[in-house]
Amino acid sequence: xxxxxxxxxxxxxxxxxxxxxxxxxxxxxxxxxxxxxxxxxxxxxxxxxxxxxxxxxxxxxxxxxxxxxxxxxxxxxxxxxxxxxxxxxxxxxxxxxxxxxxxxxxxxxxxxxxxxxxxxxxxxxxxxxxxxxxxxxxxxxxxxxxxxxxxxxxxxxxxxxxxxxxxxxxxxxxxxxxxxxxxxxxxxxxxxxxxxxxxxxxxxxxxxxxxxxx
Amino acid sequence: xxxxxxxxxxxxxxxxxxxxxxxxxxxxxxxxxxxxxxxxxxxxxxxxxxxxxxxxxxxxxxxxxxxxxxxxxxxxxxxxxxxxxxxxxxxxxxxxxxxxxxxxxxxxxxxxxxxxxxxxxxxxxxxxxxxxxxxxxxxxxxxxxxxxxxxxxxxxxxxxxxxxxxxxxxxxxxxxxxxxxxxxxxxxxxxxxxxxxxxxxxxxxxxxxxxxxxxxxxxxxxxxxxxxxxxxxxxxxxxxxxxxxxxxxxxxxxxxxxxxxxxxxxxxxxxxxxxxxxxxxxxxxxxxxxxxxxxxxxxx
Numbered sequence: 001x002x003x004x005x006x007x008x009x010x011x012x013x014x015x016x017x018x019x020x021x022x023x024x025x026x027x028x029x030x031x032x033x034x035x036x037x038x039x040x041x042x043x044x045x046x047x048x049x050x051x052x053x054x055x056x057x058x059x060x061x062x063x064x065x066x067x068x069x070x071x072x073x074x075x076x077x078x079x080x081x082x083x084x085x086x087x088x089x090x091x092x093x094x095x096x097x098x099x100x101x102x103x104x105x106x107x108x109x110x111x112x113x114x115x116x117x118x119x120x121x122x123x124x125x126x127x128x129x130x131x132x133x134x135x136x137x138x139x140x141x142x143x144x145x146x147x148x149x150x151x152x153x154x155x156x157x158x159x160x161x162x163x164x165x166x167x168x169x170x171x172x173x174x175x176x177x178x179x180x181x182x183x184x185x186x187x188x189x190x191x192x193x194x195x196x197x198x199x200x201x202x203x204x205x206x207x208x209x210x211x212x213x214x
Numbered sequence: 215x216x217x218x219x220x221x222x223x224x225x226x227x228x229x230x231x232x233x234x235x236x237x238x239x240x241x242x243x244x245x246x247x248x249x250x251x252x253x254x255x256x257x258x259x260x261x262x263x264x265x266x267x268x269x270x271x272x273x274x275x276x277x278x279x280x281x282x283x284x285x286x287x288x289x290x291x292x293x294x295x296x297x298x299x300x301x302x303x304x305x306x307x308x309x310x311x312x313x314x315x316x317x318x319x320x321x322x323x324x325x326x327x328x329x330x331x332x333x334x335x336x337x338x339x340x341x342x343x344x345x346x347x348x349x350x351x352x353x354x355x356x357x358x359x360x361x362x363x364x365x366x367x368x369x370x371x372x373x374x375x376x377x378x379x380x381x382x383x384x385x386x387x388x389x390x391x392x393x394x395x396x397x398x399x400x401x402x403x404x405x406x407x408x409x410x411x412x413x414x415x416x417x418x419x420x421x422x423x424x425x426x427x428x429x430x431x432x433x434x435x436x437x438x439x440x441x442x443x444x445x446x447x448x449x450x451x452x453x454x455x456x457x458x459x460x461x462x463x464x465x466x467x468x469x470x471x472x473x474x475x476x477x478x479x480x481x482x483x484x485x486x487x488x489x490x491x492x493x494x495x496x497x498x499x500x501x502x503x504x505x506x507x508x509x510x511x512x513x514x
Contacts, residue, residue, distance in 0.1 A: 045266075047312065065408060065409045065411075065425055066409075066411075066414075066421060066425075069418070069421050097414075097418070097421070099259075099371075099409050099411055099412045099413075099414060100259045100371075100372070100412070101371035101372070101375065101408075101409035101412075102371060102372065102375035102376040103371065103375065103409070105375065105376045106375050106376050106383045106384075113376070115376070119262050119263060119266075122263040122264075123262075123263060123264065123265065123266065126263070126264055136416075136417035136418065137413075137414075137417045137418065138263070140260065140413060140416065140417055141259075141260040141261075141263045141264055142264065144258065144260035144261070145260060145261060145264045145265070145268075148254070148255045148257065148261065148272065149268075152254040152255060153223050153226075153254060153255045154223040154255045154258075155223070155227065156223070156224070156227045156228060157227070160416060163416065163417075178454060181454075181495065182228065182454070185492065185493045185494075185495075186230055186493060187227060187228045187229075187230055187231075187493055188227060188228070189226065189227050193223060193226055195252050195253070195254045196252045197252055200275075200326045200327070200328075201254055201272075201275065201326075203325050203326040204271050204272070204275055204322055204323060204325065204326045204328075205268055205271060205272065
């Protein structure tokens with residue numbers, strides 16, 4: 001009996017795919033491509049967190065309620081940060097999915113304030129323009145920042161509308177009924193809330209505009 | 215001792231019932247309080263994700279304003295929303311522990327004619343009711359004990375973490391003790407401080423809904439008639455998305471979610487309107503449960 005040769009079983013397209021798979025691609029970074037001081041800089045900005053003392057036990061990942069949605073678990077983020085994988089860390093979904101529940105912060109056997117590290121990474125990602133462009137979480141943070149900078153208080157209805165306009169306006173249709181229900185119960189205000197002394201607030205918040213980013 | 219009260223933005227919109235019920239309960243218990251003049255947003259979790267100095271300065275303006283408003287002694291600032299509570303507390307603690315941060319923030323505040331000296335003590339109303347006013351005093355004021363009502367107390371994350379100001383980080387019991395004093399029965403459940411996802415229901419909804427589904431299902435499984443919260447965002451998530459969770463995951467969850475101050479008010483004999491009950495999506499049916507100690511004083 002004659003066995004079919006590999007070329008006879010695969011279509012042209014499939015064999016092309018196999019060829020592509022066989023191509024030798026380097027998947028591991030060289031040390032020279034890493035940002036070796038990255039971990040140190042992040043630790044410094046997060047109040048001297050001892051990232052090097054992390055024993056990679058994975059308690060943070062186990063306790064994290066959102067770990068199964070993350071591209072890298074919190075444990076991996078700590079490891080990658082201290083090794084200098086800057087692009088990977090700052091582009092990750094993980095830092096944005098962190099809902100600041102502080103579970104890892106209180107559980108960490110090495111007392112690393114992981115939530116503060118995540119905040120530092122978020123700020124770094126925004127300042128360097130790294131975050132995934134259409135991910136709603138950083139957009140919500142930016143819109144919130146702008147709203148409060150302007151009025152001193154947040155008005156939830158306005159915040160959500162500006163979020164949907166920048167991400168996906170069709171979501172407003174999905175949320176319309178819920179919005180109406182809240183409105184009928186007096187739980188959604190149309191008028192914008194603001195502080196009386198906006199000038200004072202602006203002096204505080206704009207004073208440092210000339211400073212270099214963190 | 216007079217308290218200063220910091221409402222926060224959510225208590226003026228989605229969490230309106232929380233403010234109404236909290237103020238009614240404070241009044242009926244004769245706890246003196248005053249609203250913080252011209253308070254601003256605490257910055258929540260968003261501000262610190264963009265700019266840390268701005269985030270601290272924003273929160274510190276409230277602390278400085280509190281010092282202006284009460285010139286002497288330690289100030290007890292009540293912050294009912296968990297996010298506000300934590301942000302203000304964290305600012306207070308960080309300004310105390312890191313002199314360089316304090317100096318930087320104070321130099322920013324100075325430009326606007328403000329200064330923070332470190333006299334503010336940020337408090338959660340649950341802490342004030344249980345540890346300042348006292349459970350014994352509350353017992354004396356209970357008019358309508360909530361006999362037979364099974365309550366799942368949900369604390370959420372930021373009130374007990376990362377700072378343990380008055381209770382345990384993973385298994386707090388303050389609200390359960392309060393519930394017992396009101397005559398109801400606290401349900402023992404393990405998800406008391408598991409995260410509800412916060413603003414995820416507005417951004418990555420699938421993830422947010424799943425977290426809330428877990429909490430609601432567990433509370434129902436343990437036989438709770440009602441879930442109590444102490445945060446406007448948790449309450450909004452757990453209550454307003456129930457229908458959507460049922461549709462998406464083919465569940466039959468049906469549990470009222472109220473603020474702990476609302477249930478307190480019911481036991482203290484306050485009216486539905488004073489407690490903002492009409493603002494809830496699902497009104498807890500308490501009429502059959504409350505057993506008036508004295509004569510029937512109101513609708514309950």
